[in-house]
Structure formats: C-alpha cells, structure tokens
Amino acid sequence: MIKITNLKKVYQGRTVLDIGRLTVENGETVILLGHNGSGKSTLLKILADIIEATWGNIIKDENVLYLPQQSLPFNKTVKKNILYSLSGTKKEKEEAYEKVCALLKLKELENKNARTLSGGECQRLAIARLLCKKCDLLLLDEPTSAADTESRRLIVEAVKAYQKETGCILIVTTHIKEDAELFGGRKIVLTNGKLPLLREEEENNA
Amino acid sequence: MKKLLAVLLSLAMLLSFAACGGNGGGETTVAETTVSEVKTPENPTIRMSTTTSVNDSGLLPYLLPVFEKATGYKVEVQPAGTGAAIQKAVDGNADLILVHSKASEETFVQDGYGVERIPFMYNYFVVVGSAEDPAGIKDSANAAEAFAKIEKAEAKFVSRGDESGTHKAELKIWGENVPDAETASWYISAGQGMGACLTMASEQGAYCLTDKATFLSNKDSLDLEILLSEGEDMKNTYSVIECNSEKLSGINTEGAKALIQWLTGDEASALIAEYGKEQYGQALFYLIEE
Amino acid sequence: MEKINEAFELLLKTDRELFQIIFVTLRMSFFSTLISCLLGMPLGILLAGWKFKGKRMLKKIIHTLMGLPPVVAGLIVYMLFTKYGVFGSLNLLFTVEIMIIAQVILITPIVAGQTLSVSSVGAKNLLETAKGMRLSNFKIAKLFIIQNKASLFSVVLTAFGRSIAEVGAVSLVGGNIQWKTRVMTTAIMLETNKGNFSFALALGIILLLISLVVNIIASAIIKQEEEE
Numbered sequence: 001m002i003k004i005t006n007l008k009k010v011y012q013g014r015t016v017l018d019i020g021r022l023t024v025e026n027g028e029t030v031i032l033l034g035h036n037g038s039g040k041s042t043l044l045k046i047l048a049d050i051i052e053a054t055w056g057n058i059i060k061d062e063n064v065l066y067l068p069q070q071s072l073p074f075n076k077t078v079k080k081n082i083l084y085s086l087s088g089t090k091k092e093k094e095e096a097y098e099k100v101c102a103l104l105k106l107k108e109l110e111n112k113n114a115r116t117l118s119g120g121e122c123q124r125l126a127i128a129r130l131l132c133k134k135c136d137l138l139l140l141d142e143p144t145s146a147a148d149t150e151s152r153r154l155i156v157e158a159v160k161a162y163q164k165e166t167g168c169i170l171i172v173t174t175h176i177k178e179d180a181e182l183f184g185g186r187k188i189v190l191t192n193g194k195l196p197l198l199r200e201e202e203e204n205n206a
Numbered sequence: 207m208k209k210l211l212a213v214l215l216s217l218a219m220l221l222s223f224a225a226c227g228g229n230g231g232g233e234t235t236v237a238e239t240t241v242s243e244v245k246t247p248e249n250p251t252i253r254m255s256t257t258t259s260v261n262d263s264g265l266l267p268y269l270l271p272v273f274e275k276a277t278g279y280k281v282e283v284q285p286a287g288t289g290a291a292i293q294k295a296v297d298g299n300a301d302l303i304l305v306h307s308k309a310s311e312e313t314f315v316q317d318g319y320g321v322e323r324i325p326f327m328y329n330y331f332v333v334v335g336s337a338e339d340p341a342g343i344k345d346s347a348n349a350a351e352a353f354a355k356i357e358k359a360e361a362k363f364v365s366r367g368d369e370s371g372t373h374k375a376e377l378k379i380w381g382e383n384v385p386d387a388e389t390a391s392w393y394i395s396a397g398q399g400m401g402a403c404l405t406m407a408s409e410q411g412a413y414c415l416t417d418k419a420t421f422l423s424n425k426d427s428l429d430l431e432i433l434l435s436e437g438e439d440m441k442n443t444y445s446v447i448e449c450n451s452e453k454l455s456g457i458n459t460e461g462a463k464a465l466i467q468w469l470t471g472d473e474a475s476a477l478i479a480e481y482g483k484e485q486y487g488q489a490l491f492y493l494i495e496e
Numbered sequence: 497m498e499k500i501n502e503a504f505e506l507l508l509k510t511d512r513e514l515f516q517i518i519f520v521t522l523r524m525s526f527f528s529t530l531i532s533c534l535l536g537m538p539l540g541i542l543l544a545g546w547k548f549k550g551k552r553m554l555k556k557i558i559h560t561l562m563g564l565p566p567v568v569a570g571l572i573v574y575m576l577f578t579k580y581g582v583f584g585s586l587n588l589l590f591t592v593e594i595m596i597i598a599q600v601i602l603i604t605p606i607v608a609g610q611t612l613s614v615s616s617v618g619a620k621n622l623l624e625t626a627k628g629m630r631l632s633n634f635k636i637a638k639l640f641i642i643q644n645k646a647s648l649f650s651v652v653l654t655a656f657g658r659s660i661a662e663v664g665a666v667s668l669v670g671g672n673i674q675w676k677t678r679v680m681t682t683a684i685m686l687e688t689n690k691g692n693f694s695f696a697l698a699l700g701i702i703l704l705l706i707s708l709v710v711n712i713i714a715s716a717i718i719k720q721e722e723e724e
Contacts, residue, residue, distance in 0.1 A: 050624055066628030072621050075642050085629045129629055139628075286689060293691030367674055369690040387674045388513075394590075395674035397686040398667065406671050409579050409589050429579070 001026050002047070002137070002169060007056030009042055009193075017042045017193040019056075024169055029185025032173040039193035040173040041069060044139045047171070061136035061169075069141045071126035073114035078106055078125055081114045085129040100132040103158045120151030127155050131162045138163070140172045144179050156182045246278040252461035253282050255292070255300035257371055258399050260444065261285035263419030263490060268481055273468050279461055287399070288371040295319060295447075298454040302462040304469075306417075306444045307371035319454065320447035326470045327478055327491045328443040331375055333434040334404070334421055335361075335413040348437035349379045349415070357385060360392045362412035364403050367395030371442070376415045379439055404428055417442055419482070419490040443494070446470075503698035513675070518706065521679040524592055524666070525659040528599035532655050536604040537648065540611025541640045544619050546633075555612070561605035570665030573598040577669070590671040595679075598665040603655050610654060614647040615640045649718045653711060660707060680706070 002024040009017035017039040024030055032040045045051045047058070048066035074081050082100065086093040101107050104124045109117065114125055123146055130138070140159070144152040156179065163170050174180050180187060189196060260266055261283055270281045284294060288307045295303045296319050303320070305311060314320045333343065333352050341359035343352035356363050366373035367387070377384055385393035394412060396403050400420045407414035408428040421432065434440075446466050451457040468474055475493050482490035542548075543555060576582050577589045577597075588594040622643060626636045641648060663681035670677035672686060680703045687696035 045624075048628055050627060065630065066624075068621070068624040068628055070621050070624075071628070072618070072625040072643070074639060075645060084635065085631070087632075126625075133630075287691070289691030290689050291691070293693060296691075297693075368686055394671075394676075397672040397674060397678060397682065399689075402667075402671070406590060 001059070002061075003057075003059040005057045007046070007058065008054050009039075009046065009051070010054045011042075015193060017046070017053075019043070019193075019195055022188075022195065024171070026169060027163070027167045029163065029170045029172070029183060031180045031183055031185055031187045032171060032190060033175070033180060033187055034173075034190035038190040040190055041141050042193070043190070044141050044171065044173060047137070048139050063134070063136040064139065065130045065133070065135040065137070066139040067126055067130055067141055067143055069145070071123070071129075073117060073122050073125060075113065075115055077111050078114055078117070079110040081125055082106075082128050082132055086132055096132045100128045100158075103131065103161065104128045104154055119146035120148040123147045124151050124154060127158060131158060134166055135168055136166075137169045138171070140170070142173055142175070144174065144176060152176075152179060152182075159183070247460065247464075249458045249461060250278060250280050251282060252279050252302070252458055252465055253284065253300045254302055254304060254465070255284050255286065255294045256304040257288045257291055257306060258285045258401075259306070259372065259417050259420050260304055262401065263417070263423055265419065265478070265481055265491065269469075269474060269477055272473070272477065273465065276473075277464060277468070279464065281465065287368050288374075289369045295449050295454075298449075298456060300449060301458040302446055302448050302465060304444060304446050305371060306442055307374050308443065308445075309374065310371075311445055311447060314447060318452075319450055321450050323445050323447050324466060324470060325443045325445045325494055327493055328441055329418055329491050330436045331372070331415050331440040331442050332418050332421060332432045332436075333413060333415055333440075334407065334428075334430040335433050336411040336429060337431050338411070339433055340411075341413070343413070344433050346434055346437070348439045349434065350381065350437075350439055352434050352437075353379055354383070356413055357383065360390070362392050362394060362407075362410050364394045364396055364407040364410070364412045364414045366400070366403055367397045368399075370400075372400060372415065372417060375440075375442060379415070404430065422482070422486045422490065444491075499694040500698065503692075503694040514702075516675060517678050517680060517683050518702075520592060520677065521660060521681075521703075521706070524595050524599070524679060525656055527596045528603060528659040529652060529656045531596065531600045532603040532607045532659075533652055535600070536607025536655075537611045537641070537651070538637065539604075539608040541615050541637050543608070543612045544615035545623055545636060545640060558605045558608050558612070562609045564602060564605065566602055566662050566664035567668065569602040570598050570668035573601060573665070573669050589669065590673060590677060592670070592677055595666045595670040595677060598669045599659050599662060602662065602665055603658050606658060607651055607655050610651045611648065614644050614651060618643070645721065646718060649714065653714055656710060657707060660703065660710075 002022070004019055004022040007017065007019045008015060032043065034040050042051070044066065046053050047060065048064055050066070074084060076084065079097065082097050083093055086096055101110065104127060106124060106128055109121060114122070117125060123143060127143060138159070143159070144155055147155060159170065160183070170185070172183055174183075256266070262285070266283055270283070274280060284291070284300065286294065288305050288310060291303055291305055292310055292314055294300050295314070303314070311320070311323050315323050331349070333349060335343070341356045341361040343355050346352035346355065365376060365387075387393050387395040394406065394410070396406055398406075400416055401424055403414055404416060404421060404424055405428070406412070408430050413433075414430070418435070421430070446469055448459070448462040448466055449457050451459045478491050479489060479493060482488060539558075543551060573594060574589070577586065577594055578584055588597075622639060623636070626639055631639070661681060663685055666679060667682045667685060670679070670682065672678050672682035680699060684696045684699045684703070687699060
C-alpha cells in the first residue's frame, strides 16, 4: 500500500508537485495522465527514490522497480542486458531470463547489441530488464511511447501477467489513451502538479 | 594590497642582496672609475655560449655586470653542457664560447668555427665522496690512483656520462680502464648536470669527480666531502674562443673581441683572483700566467 | 638530411642500449598508466555518479592537480624518498619504481578529471535506469565503464602519452642512469646537452613511432571490442 500526505516538490522556486493526499491499495493499478510538465514523472521519481521530495510523508514498500522515460540500453547484447539486472546462481538467472524472454519475444534478438535495437525493441528490453525480477511496486514512465503496435501489445500483456503473478502495485504514466484503456485500473489526471479537486475530496473522505 | 607590495618588494631586495653576497669588495670601485666614459656600442648584444659550471659557480654573474657597466655591452649567457655549448656556436647562435674541454675546443678551431683558443684561467677538479671514504682514496697521489682504488673496491662512483668537459676530464683520468656501465653496477653513468650528479652521489654515498666551484656552492645540501684535490692530473683549464665571422654569419665580432680582451685583461684578472675568497675562504679560479 | 642518415646509422650501432632504453620506457609507461587508471578511473566515476561529503572540494583539488608541473611532482617525490626523507629507508631513489610513483602522482588527477568529464555525459540517465533496476553500487560503477568504453580508452591513451613523453619528473627522481633508469625522453635530453642535436631528433622520431604503434594496437583492440 502507498500513502502519500502533503507531498511537495519545489524546483528552482517553482512548485512542480503538490499532492495533499493519495492512497493506492495493494495490487491496484493506477494510470497517471496529464500534459507534459504536469508532474507525472516527478511523482514517479520520488516514489522510486531517484529524487527527494521537498517535504511530505510517504509510506510505501521498499521493493520498487522503476522504468525511466529514457531507459538506457547497455552497451552489451540483449541477453547480457537482462542478465546484468539479475543476481543469484547461474541457473536461477538463466531461468528468469528464459521466462521474460518468451514473454516479450526477445529470443531472436538475444545476441544483438542493445544499442542497435529499434525504439520498440528497446522498450521491450527495458521492460524485460525489470520484469525478470520481483517487486512490490512497479513504476513505469511512458513504457509504450516509442513502441510499434506489436511491441505495445506485448508490453501491456507482459506487465499485466507480471502484476497478476506478483500482486504488485502498478503505476503507469502514459499519454496514449488507448494504452491507458489496455492497462485498465484507476485513472488520475495531474494538472500543474495537482490532483483534481474532486479526487482530493474523495481521498479525504476515504 | 599595499602591505603585500611592500612585503614583496623587501623580499626582492633581500634576494638581490643575497645574490650579491659572493661578490668581492673590488667591484664597486672598479665600476666607479669607468662609469663616466661609457658609450653604447653599435651592436650592444654579445651572445656567450658557456658550460653550466662556469655560470652555476656564480663567476659570470659576478664578472659580467662590471664589464657591462664599463662598456655598455649586454652579455646574453646561454649555459649548457659543453657539447651543446659548442654545437650552438657551430650553428651560428653565439659570438664567443667559454668552455673547458681542450680536445673539443681544438676541433672547434681546426674546423674553422673558432678564431683562436685562448686559455685564461684554471682550477682543479676534486674527488668528493662520503666522509667514510669506503675505498680509502684520501692519501692517493693523484686522481688516477684514487680511481684505481675505487675500481678495486667496486665502490659506487657517479659519472657525468654526458660528454661534458668534466666527463671528458674524468675519462682521461680513467685512461684505458674506463668501467663499462652495463656490467659494472657500481659505476653510475648519470647523464646529467654537475649539480644533479653531486646530489645523486650524496644520496648514494658515492664518489664523484667535480669542479671545485660547483661543489663548494652546493656543499650545504650535500653529504659529501672533498677527499682528493689538486693532483697534477686534475687541472681544469678554461678557454675563451671568438667565433669566426668568416665561417659564420651574424657574429658580433667587435663585442666578442671586447669581452675576450676584458676577460684576459688586468681588471678581470684581479676580480677572478678575488672570487670566492670572501664566501668560501679560498679562491675558486686561478689565472694562467703568461 | 645527411645528418639524419648519420644519426640513424649511429642508432643502429648502439641498438643494444637503445633497446634497453625502449624497454625501460615501455615498462615505466605501462605501469604508470595501469596504476593511474586503477586509481583515477574509480575516483572519476565516483565523482560522476555519487554524492558525498567533500565532493566539491575533491573536484577542485583534482582539477588543480591536473595542472601540476611535472618537476614539482618530481620534487615532492624526491623530498619524500631522499636519504633523510620520510621514506628514505626504502632506498627507492633513482630506480624505475620511483619514476612510476612520480608519474602516478602526476597522471592520476588527469585520469580522474577526464574520467569525470567523460562519465558525466549521460550520467543522469544511466543512474535513473540503473537505480530503477535496483542494481548494486558496484554494478552501477561498472556500467559507467561499459557505457563509455571508447571514451575511457582514449583517457588511457592520454595517460600513456603523458607518461611516455614526460621528462621533468623522471629525470629528477630517476636520475637518467645509463642501463638502469634512462628512458627515451631523458636520453633525448642528454643527447641535446651533448650537442648531438640530430641524434636527439632521431631518438625523438623513435619515441613518436613507439607512441604510434601503441595507438594503432590500442585502436585495433577497441575496434574488435566494438564489433563483438
């Protein structure tokens, strides 16, 4: 479960995020919508401990995986990219790799250098590097933005299957309405770093 | 800011006083008698190529200002190893040379680059080493005997190894028994200037052949003593040679002639004979009597 | 031209000593480069990717030391290792080892500074990706090397170039001793002092050729790496 109270992020004198109260239940899916600069990415970064909030209180699980908007392909083969994310014995790593590989159809690309992949392939790889391990909170910032139709379908299906298996909380930002529908779940629109007034009241009553 | 300037100024003055410390008392009186009739010569710059030892011993900084004041010439001193000092003159970049390597000087004149070799002063090389004197060279009759003892004891010996005047003098003393640096690990061929070689000898407790002037001016920072001096095979003669304007272009012949005349004249002779007495209690250079 | 020919003939005559000098030069440069990179690269990466107390000060110190004159580095090492110095009892003065020490002091800040500027490009993105994957600090540091392999390789070559071309520090602490600590640069200095200008120049050309060969081998290695 995530509980956010009075969260504020001030950046160079400008308040970019200002959330009074937000609660997400275990196993829930939240789709964050909003324009560029509405604070979606900032919220994810704070939840992923990439940046610190100016003030506020957050209660959440520690075991977080996060996909930044520009996930970096490592200068290695696709297979080694995924294995680099894993720890444990060789056998465990191989098993996890095979599983996520099948899920995102990366097997035929496994010996290609990740830097030579297309946009969609690259995003599938970025997702695979996360889904090969367990977590309680999965944060995805625009996971389908650069992907073709086929890759988008694969990514959404893989993420949903993963959530079903692990029971994690999923928070996704997207500006593609269709994908928001595909992921399903509660939709929250951020405007200038703020939740809609109505939502705020709902939260207060909850 | 003003305070800082004042401090810097006084520091600079202090340093210049210190630099004058070695000068004999004769300088000012000599300068005063000639200062009235100075006329700037047509070509006032004289380029003098010389060995580091003459310059580092402080002799030139002591002599040249007197000459410059008396004649209006400006002497540009280029100190380098003897080889490089001569090579610079061969390349036409000097008006005269002041070096101490007889054979090279004679070749220089024979090849037509120099007009005439004029030996005008000398001093003695000395063998220095640690006070313990592991090879027991102290009572040797001459340097050749001392070197033989060093070789026998395989005591460490630092050689200039740079074909300088000092190095050539050292090789001459070894004669046919020059140690092979590759196999004889005690024979250290340093390939550096006199100061660096003395430092190395001090660090390693090694023997070294050096000119007296350089040794005395560096003595305080060295763990070395003069063990042998004034053997008949340790004489070190300095010569001046005017560069030949018939072979080389752009030579300031008048300037070179004037400086050579002055260096070999009575005034300079008196100054040279005095040099070092005040600071080291002994003369560092002797005049060649004609 | 004739003079240069003569010089090369002379070079061939003294080849045994020349090969020994080249060997000492390569040995010194290789180990100085290796140690400087082992110290400087982790430091540069640490500065590029992690926050810690005193980081700004450390950056300033490194950038200042990047401009340390070689002779000063040599002097510091000399003072430490002289007979009555702090490490005098180690008897390291005038050995190849101490030349390596002086060069490491000289080159490590350069490696650290250049690694920092190379690693800073795209560091934010790398850190977000890696932290999002919950990679260990060690794996993140390794990523900086994996991602910037080509640029870091040129940092290594810069270090090697500095090391092989340096003369002030090595002549001071190494002493330019024949058959022992004489390297290409100090040999060139010596020949210049002897007045053998064309021979010195010939040695300089050999030094450049060595650098060229090392660079060619290095870029062949990096090309092969890239293709894999």
